[in-house]
Amino acid sequence: MKQKQRAFLKWAGGKYKLVDTLRQYLPTGKRLVEPFVGAGSVFLNTDYDSYLLCDINQDLINLYEIVKHSPDAYIKASKALFVPEMNQKEAYYQNRLAFNASTDSFERSVLFLYLNRHGFNGLCRYNRKGGFNVPFGSYKKPYFPEAELRAFAVKAQRAEFKCISYQQAFSLAKSGDVIYCDPPYAPLSSTSSFTTYVGAGFSLDDQALLARFSRHTAIARSIPVVISNHDIALTRELYHGARMGKIQVQRNISQNGASRTKVDELIALYDETYHGEFDINDSKLPQVKA
Template sequence: MKTQKTRAFLKWAGGKYTLTEQITQILPDAEKLVEPFVGAGSVFLNSDYERYHLNDINPDLIALYTILKRRPQQYINDARRFFITQNNHESAYYALRERFNHSQDDYERALLFLYLNRHGYNGLCRYNRSGGFNVPFGRYVRPYFPERELEYFAAKAKKATFTCLPFNQIFKRVRKNAVIYCDPPYVPINTTAMFTDYSSNGFSLDQQVELARLATHASQNRGIPVLISNHDVDFTRNIYQHAEIRGLKVKRSISQNGATRVPVSELFAYFRGHATV
C-alpha cells in the first residue's frame, strides 16, 4: 500500500497535490483513469490504476511528458544543465524565455519548459494571445532541480498514454471500465479572478457548461463515472445539478507570499456512473 505522497516535478497553479487523498477516496475502482486536464499530474502520481490516459491542451506539457517517458535519463541529464547559478539571473531568464518562444524543436522546448517552470514567477504557466510564454522571472535563491520527481514520473508513465486534444474528444474516446477525473481551469470567483491564460486559447463559461453536459451524458448514458473539481459558486452548482456535490475549503492563491493565502470554497462534483446492462 502506497502511503507516501509523490510531488509533481512541475510547479502548478491550482495543482491538486494537497487534495489527492480526498480525490482518490471518491474515485471508484476501474481499469483506467482518464484525465482530460492532467496539468502537473498529481492525481496520476498518487493513484493506483492499471492504465492511464493523460491529456492536456498545452502541447509543450504533453511533449515534455512524452519525451520524459521515452528518454528519461537523457532528458534528466540535459535538463540539469540549465539549473546553474549563471542561469538564475533576470537577464539569463529572459534570454532563455526568448529562446523558448522562438524554438521549433520539441526537445529543446521541453528542456526550457522545465527551466522556465522552476525559475519563473510562482511556477505559473501562462501564454499571451500569440502563444508566447510570458511569465516573469521568479527571483528564487536556489531553484530546485526535481530529479527524483522526474524519475518517478518517467517510471509510472509506462502505464500512461499521452494526448494533446480538446476535452470533448477525450470523452468520445473513453470506454467502459474507465473513470474520468477533470480538473479544468476554474470558473472565476469574480470577474477579476479569471485565470484562463494557461494555454493561449483560454477556457470559456460555455466550455464549462459543455464539460458538465459531457459528464452527465457519460455518467447517465454510458455508465462512466466522472469527478470534476471547480470553485463552489452558484454557476457551478447549477451546471453540476446532476452530480453529487461535496464542498470544501482550500487555501489557494497565485501569490509568492504564503501568508496572503486565504481559504476559498471549492467543490467536487461526482457524476456516479450507472452500470448499463
C-alpha cells in the same frame, strides 16, 4: 496507499494537497482518463491499471513523452540549466526568448522545466501569439526535481499522453474507465478569473458544456466522471444532481502572500446514482472526432 508523490512541475491549481480527498470520490476502474492532466498529481497518486492523460498544451504533452521515453537524457540536459549563473534575470529572459523561438521538442521541453522552476509562481501562461510570457521569479535557489522526474518516468510506462481537447478525451473513454476532470477554475468573481493557460482560455460556455458532457457520459455511457472546481453558486448549478463534496484549499496565485486565503473547492461525482433531470438534448451533444 504509499507516501504521496509530488509532481516535478510547479502548477497553478495543482492537486497534490487534495489527492487524499479526491481518491475518496474516484470510483474503481481499469483506466483513469484525465482531459486536463496539468502537473499530473492525481495520476501520480492513484493506482489504476493504465491512464489516458490529455491536455491542449502541446509543450506539456511533449515534455511528458520525452520524460517517459528518455529520462536520463532529459535529466542530464535540464539539470545543466539549474546553476547559479542561470538564476539571473537576464539569463531567464534569454532562455525564454530561446524557448519561444525553438521548434525542437527536446529543447523546448528542457527549457519548459527551467522556465517553470525559475518563473514567477510556476505559472504557465502564453500570449495571444503563443509566446510564453511569465516573468522571472527571483528565487534564491530553484529546486531541480530529479527524484520526481524519475518517479514520473516509471509511472508513465502505464500512461498514454495525447494533446487533444477535453471533448476529444471524452470521446476516447470506454467502458471500465473513470474520468477525472480538473478544468481551469470558474472565476470566484468577475475580476478574479485565471483561466488563460493556453490560447483563448476556458470560457463559462466551456464550463457548462463540460458539465453536460459529464452528465451524458455517466448516464448514457455508464462511465463515471469526477469534476473539481471552485465551490460557487455557478458550479453548484452546473453540477446539479451530482454527488458533491467540499474541501478548503490554499490558493497560491496571488502576488501578495499575505492575501492567499483558503477557498472552498467542490468535488462533483456523476455516476449511476445521478438524481438530477437528464436533459434529452444531452444525448445530442456534438460529435467529436479524436
